[in-house]
Amino acid sequence: xxxxxxxxxxxxxxxxxxxxxxxxxxxxxxxxxxxxxxxxxxxxxxxxxxxxxxxxxxxxxxxxxxxxxxxxxxxxxxxxxxxxxxxxxxxxxxxxxxxxxxxxxxxxxxxxxxxxxxxxxxxxxxxxxxxxxxxxxxxxxxxxxxxxxxxxxxxxxxxxxxxxxxxxxxxxxxxxxxxxxxxxxxxxxxxxxxxxxxxxxxxxxxxxxxxxxxxxxxxx
Numbered sequence: 001x002x003x004x005x006x007x008x009x010x011x012x013x014x015x016x017x018x019x020x021x022x023x024x025x026x027x028x029x030x031x032x033x034x035x036x037x038x039x040x041x042x043x044x045x046x047x048x049x050x051x052x053x054x055x056x057x058x059x060x061x062x063x064x065x066x067x068x069x070x071x072x073x074x075x076x077x078x079x080x081x082x083x084x085x086x087x088x089x090x091x092x093x094x095x096x097x098x099x100x101x102x103x104x105x106x107x108x109x110x111x112x113x114x115x116x117x118x119x120x121x122x123x124x125x126x127x128x129x130x131x132x133x134x135x136x137x138x139x140x141x142x143x144x145x146x147x148x149x150x151x152x153x154x155x156x157x158x159x160x161x162x163x164x165x166x167x168x169x170x171x172x173x174x175x176x177x178x179x180x181x182x183x184x185x186x187x188x189x190x191x192x193x194x195x196x197x198x199x200x201x202x203x204x205x206x207x208x209x210x211x212x213x214x215x216x217x218x219x220x
Contacts, residue, residue, distance in 0.1 A: 010040070010107070013089055016186070023190045024104070027197070050078060057072075093107035099137070099144075101134075110130055164183055171183070
């Protein structure tokens with residue numbers, strides 16, 4: 001098993017989670033085989049979402065300029081009738097695990113459909129259509145996404161996110177086999193995450209070297 005684990009807490013249609021995805025991909029490529037990468041849903045509260053499409057576009061202009069993006073995100077996913085309840089794409093992404101899609105593919109497809117193409121994935125029918133286009137079985141996936149089991153998993157991972165006493169997504173929690181822990185909330189740059197991973201890998205390696213030379217600590 002990898003000495004270091006990094007857990008990425010996300011909301012599927014969060015713009016800042018969209019902006020951090022290249023960082024997540026870079027870390028996976030850089031530390032393949034040395035770090036265990038995981039993602040978990042951390043639902044946003046209804047009040048965390050924009051109250052209008054106009055407000056959403058204002059936020060997109062701000063985040064887009066901060067990240068120096070060559071494109072602006074699409075606010076077409078905004079649906080005033082949902083009143084900030086966008087748990088559906090998160091439930092669908094989580095349900096994908098039950099079909100062997102526990103990697104990044106499905107949640108990225110849902111994110112792109114929303115914030116790049118403006119599709120209203122807050123609708124179960126639309127979210128399932130996006131997933132079906134990726135090759136998942138529409139009927140079975142919908143049944144799973146609407147099941148108490150998947151809802152319970154999403155509720156549990158969201159509660160786990162809040163237990164870290166953080167509020168911003170993306171969030172990253174790094175732990176290692178010697179008991180260290182680092183928490184990053186809201187950052188979208190690779191440098192601080194890579195620095196923490198390097199430090200943890202180095203410390204774990206040092207512990208392993210010491211154990212090879214001296215064995216476990218004396219009982220007395």
